[in-house]
Amino acid sequence: MPDKPFSLRLYRWLINLYPAGFRENYAQLLEREFRDELGESTGAAGLAALWIRLIGDLAISVPLQFSREVAQDARHTIRLWARRPWQIGFAILALAIGIGTNTGVFSVVNALPGSRTPGLPESGFSATSRQCQAVSRMAPAERVSY
């Protein structure tokens, strides 16, 4: 079981598990609280009991704080979107046009004769998407001979 100075260092490190917003406001208070509890615990058994309680506390409170921060951020984002619907609309439109254009250009280039499937090396076996489609249309017996 860690001794008291080590326990304090360990708890300081564990405080870093909390989200930054919570840590900013409460890191000192959490440490202060831990010091008080540490001062009250006597002997190895007391220290062990304190750490068991603390691990339980961290296991519940860290995810809870994260979920609260995420919910808070989501609320903030939705409020911002509601306040500037045109800007958000343009951003979504720009993304849609970008993704659509990219997909369209890829489909055209990919359909050209001799174009290779991306990701396959130049040398060795490589199949164009047309070849793949042709194979998929074949009966199993034909595929063997192909």
Place this chain on the structure above:
Amino acid sequence: MPTRKQSVAGDWAPLSPVIFHILLSLGVGERHGYALKREISQRTGGKLRPGPGMLYGALNRMLELGLIEESDARPDPHLDDERRHYYRITDYGRKVAQAEAARMRELVRLATARFGVPKHA
């Protein structure tokens, strides 16, 4: 600390046990985190012992909801650590606690009507 637009007092029911016990303690007077924890532990016979994360998580939430506020008042600095934060209940917090107590009273009334009162109580 920013407070969210306050809802009707009963909207937060049921309150978590830690939040309700904090409100109960602050109903008597201002307290800092560690004093709150000790008081809650004594009141519940050690059944509820919020750790630092749960306690300050609850206090943070209560500040956001406007149930409590930080107090600038400090006891004699020789008797107390200045780094401690003191909290006090707000009028809204008092109303929320009253609404929660009324909800519990109604539950107890219903349970008593259904099951009666145990003999050892």
